[in-house]
Amino acid sequence: MSSTVLLTIAMLSVLGLLAAMILYFVAQKFKVVEDPRIDLVNEALPGANCGGCGYTGCRAFAEALVKSTSFEGLNCPVGGADTMGKVAVILDRQPVALEPKVAVVRCNGTPDNAARTSYYDGAMSCRIAHSLYGGTTGCHYGCFGCGDCVLACKFDAMYMDPMTELPVILDDKCVACGACVKECPRNIIELRKRNKKDRKIYVSCVNKDKGGPARKACKVACIGCGKCVKVCPYDAITMDNNLAFIDSYKCKLCRKCVPECPTGAILEIGFPVKEQKPAEPAEAITD
Amino acid sequence: MFKTFPKGGIHPPENKLTADKPTVILPVPPQVTVPVSQHIGAPATPVVEKGAAVLAGQVIAEAKGFVSTNIHSPVSGKVSKIDTVVDTTGYKQTAVIIDVEGDEWVTTVDRSSVLVKEITLTREEIIGRCRQCGLVGMGGATFPTHIKLTVPAGKSCDMVIINGVECEPYLTSDHRLMLEKGAEVLTGVTIIMKALGVERAVVGIEANKPDAISHLTELAKDFKGITVQPLKVKYPQGGEKQLIKACTGREVPSGGLPIDVGVVVQNVGTAFAVYEAVQKNKPLVERVVTVTGKSVTNPGNFLVRIGTPVTALIEAAGGMPDDTGKVVNGGPMMGKALAITEVPVTKGTSGILLFPAAASRRAEVLPCIRCGKCSSACAMGLEPWLISVLSEKGMWDQAEKEKITDCMECGACTYTCPAKRPLLDYIRLGKSTVIRMAREKITK
Numbered sequence: 148m149s150s151t152v153l154l155t156i157a158m159l160s161v162l163g164l165l166a167a168m169i170l171y172f173v174a175q176k177f178k179v180v181e182d183p184r185i186d187l188v189n190e191a192l193p194g195a196n197c198g199g200c201g202y203t204g205c206r207a208f209a210e211a212l213v214k215s216t217s218f219e220g221l222n223c224p225v226g227g228a229d230t231m232g233k234v235a236v237i238l239d240r241q242p243v244a245l246e247p248k249v250a251v252v253r254c255n256g257t258p259d260n261a262a263r264t265s266y267y268d269g270a271m272s273c274r275i276a277h278s279l280y281g282g283t284t285g286c287h288y289g290c291f292g293c294g295d296c297v298l299a300c301k302f303d304a305m306y307m308d309p310m311t312e313l314p315v316i317l318d319d320k321c322v323a324c325g326a327c328v329k330e331c332p333r334n335i336i337e338l339r340k341r342n343k344k345d346r347k348i349y350v351s352c353v354n355k356d357k358g359g360p361a362r363k364a365c366k367v368a369c370i371g372c373g374k375c376v377k378v379c380p381y382d383a384i385t386m387d388n389n390l391a392f393i394d395s396y397k398c399k400l401c402r403k404c405v406p407e408c409p410t411g412a413i414l415e416i417g418f419p420v421k422e423q424k425p426a427e428p429a430e431a432i433t434d
Numbered sequence: 435m436f437k438t439f440p441k442g443g444i445h446p447p448e449n450k451l452t453a454d455k456p457t458v459i460l461p462v463p464p465q466v467t468v469p470v471s472q473h474i475g476a477p478a479t480p481v482v483e484k485g486a487a488v489l490a491g492q493v494i495a496e497a498k499g500f501v502s503t504n505i506h507s508p509v510s511g512k513v514s515k516i517d518t519v520v521d522t523t524g525y526k527q528t529a530v531i532i533d534v535e536g537d538e539w540v541t542t543v544d545r546s547s548v549l550v551k552e553i554t555l556t557r558e559e560i561i562g563r564c565r566q567c568g569l570v571g572m573g574g575a576t577f578p579t580h581i582k583l584t585v586p587a588g589k590s591c592d593m594v595i596i597n598g599v600e601c602e603p604y605l606t607s608d609h610r611l612m613l614e615k616g617a618e619v620l621t622g623v624t625i626i627m628k629a630l631g632v633e634r635a636v637v638g639i640e641a642n643k644p645d646a647i648s649h650l651t652e653l654a655k656d657f658k659g660i661t662v663q664p665l666k667v668k669y670p671q672g673g674e675k676q677l678i679k680a681c682t683g684r685e686v687p688s689g690g691l692p693i694d695v696g697v698v699v700q701n702v703g704t705a706f707a708v709y710e711a712v713q714k715n716k717p718l719v720e721r722v723v724t725v726t727g728k729s730v731t732n733p734g735n736f737l738v739r740i741g742t743p744v745t746a747l748i749e750a751a752g753g754m755p756d757d758t759g760k761v762v763n764g765g766p767m768m769g770k771a772l773a774i775t776e777v778p779v780t781k782g783t784s785g786i787l788l789f790p791a792a793a794s795r796r797a798e799v800l801p802c803i804r805c806g807k808c809s810s811a812c813a814m815g816l817e818p819w820l821i822s823v824l825s826e827k828g829m830w831d832q833a834e835k836e837k838i839t840d841c842m843e844c845g846a847c848t849y850t851c852p853a854k855r856p857l858l859d860y861i862r863l864g865k866s867t868v869i870r871m872a873r874e875k876i877t878k
Contacts (some may be wrong), residue, residue: 152631184758263774264774265771265774265775268795268796269796269859270856270860271857272826272859272860275856275860275862275863275864278862278866279524279525280523280525280770280771280773281524281526281773283526283773287520287525289524
């Protein structure tokens with residue numbers, strides 16, 4: 148009886164040893180030589196696998212980084228300068244200073260501004276709505292408000308405002324991965340330069356119609372009048388297809404264009420409220 | 435005796451309110467808006483300028499490329515402007531806007547109603563005439579007719595099937611056409627047979643139109659090779675592949691075209707348009723549109739010029755009822771809701787439906803319980819619940835494997851779903867994405 152047990156143990160041990168030896172030689176023979184720096188770079192990356200860099204996940208980006216000879220065109224928008232600095236140390240290269248960006252929604256078509264002309268009750272997806280018709284307002288460029296961008300955001304940096312029916316981006320959480328930009332079928336969301344204190348000046352409209360129809364559809368539409376282009380001292384504003392665009396890299400935040408806009412399509416955000424002269428106090432009502 | 439297709443299908447209430455209403459010719463409106471893209475394929479290029487005087491039947495936009503058709507002026511008058519307008523798809527596109535003055539026609543058009551049965555043109559001339567006259571499929575898909583009449587090299591065609599099914603509820607424009615212009619339709623069928631070089635044609639008509647079946651059967655005795663095939667009432671029998679299966683028992687392979695099984699399918703409306711183009715040299719500038727709905731005071735079938743505003747049609751039907759919640763362009767199953775009613779009638783407008791508000795809203799969406807009703811309703815043998823979820827989750831590769839591109843968007847699955855899930859909405863999204871990805875793969 149005991150000999151059977153001993154024999155079994157011996158047999159298993161021999162088999163195990165044999166298998167281990169085969170595995171060892173096979174592993175040696177078919178060894179995949181991988182640059183050890185890939186693992187190091189991968190660890191330095193945020194690991195969100197958001198695809199903001201243009202690669203399928205952080206690992207693929209790490210491989211691309213190691214394979215590359217310079218940082219040109221390679222950037223992790225999530226980690227920003229910190230992460231890219233760490234990567235530069237691992238790869239023993241000079242880090243490239245990159246300016247941080249932030250996503251901006253360029254539509255202000257709230258129910259107050261853009262009157263609803265129809266009602267949509269199909270599937271809650273902007274892409275589906277976009278394939279079906281022009282939109283619930285007279286504007287064929289503006290936001291559908293179905294929230295595809297919010298679903299695409301992996302950083303919890305967006306939500307739909309039920310009052311305005313527009314998406315809101317939380318600047319402190321936005322990492323400018325660009326997922327929402329890709330998701331929007333209307334190309335409303337744009338990645339812009341992140342300024343100090345998250346200050347922003349931008350044309351909150353993407354309507355390419357002529358002035359009349361654009362204004363009819365939405366009170367705060369860009370009507371392409373060109374006043375802002377003339378007043379800009381830095382040539383930051385261009386006019387294309389009846390639509391003004393402010394280049395965030397040329398804009399110096401002087402705010403001269405904001406009061407010029409007749410429809411209020413240019414928004415200034417994050418600035419201290421301009422001191423307004425207090426209106427003459429009404430005469431105290433006696434009696 | 436009555437044939438049908440074997441797989442799937444549903445029976446929505448027919449509601450053919452206007453089946454016994456003779457076609458009324460609507461007066462020419464004071465202004466027409468003619469979009470340059472009323473067909474599948476490249477938009478036509480406008481060849482008239484602002485202020486130019488045009489005659490009815492004159493070419494105002496020329497076909498650009500092979501898959502494209504000419505657009506003709508439906509009225510005589512002056513070109514007011516060439517501008518972008520919203521059309522029935524809800525999107526902006528270029529259109530020629532014409533102020534109507536009188537009703538002068540191009541002299542080459544024969545406007546008499548005398549039936550001309552003798553076909554003098556050759557095959558090539560017939561196809562050329564269809565191209566010249568801007569004919570498109572009148573069933574709703576608006577595919578240029580001259581391409582369908584050209585048998586591709588290496589393929590052969592042995593029969594024509596004429597679609598007189600009109601399986602969409604409410605719509606009756608094809609039904610009225612068969613009753614009122616039966617001889618013209620059958621002459622058109624003979625012309626199509628000549629163009630394709632076939633000896634046999636079958637006109638498929640559903641059993642809910644017994645008057646049309648008996649009328650055409652009677653008339654068909656004078657036409658060589660044409661038979662009328664009565665069909666069981668079942669939606670979506672008007673789908674090309676279902677109709678071929680029902681009439682001939684042949685099955686179009688997945689991803690294939692009817693020509694792969696030697697068949698070409700044309701709508702009765704197209705057959706009539708072919709007759710008018712070939713025998714009367716009349717371009718496609720008018721069509722029959724059904725305007726209907728349960729609250730509409732005067733629903734009916736109207737013969738209107740292309741470019742007539744939909745509002746004028748609704749006015750002719752007694753105005754928009756107060757309880758209207760949705761205006762649909764096309765049938766209730768496959769038609770699309772209009773975002774605004776100030777849009778022109780195009781070559782593909784088969785009906786205008788006015789639904790009461792209570793009937794037009796979609797119900798609350800509930801979870802899928804995998805009951806399988808959609809799978810049994812699908813005439814293509816697909817699994818709508820699965821492909822809609824794959825599309826919702828962006829799993830395009832798997833959706834392609836599940837043959838999402840075979841979906842013909844008939845809407846039977848959404849109609850039958852007890853949980854009121856927007857199945858077709860997501861399938862459409864998946865279908866277009868998969869097709870686009872496949873195209874990108876080819877170009878890479």
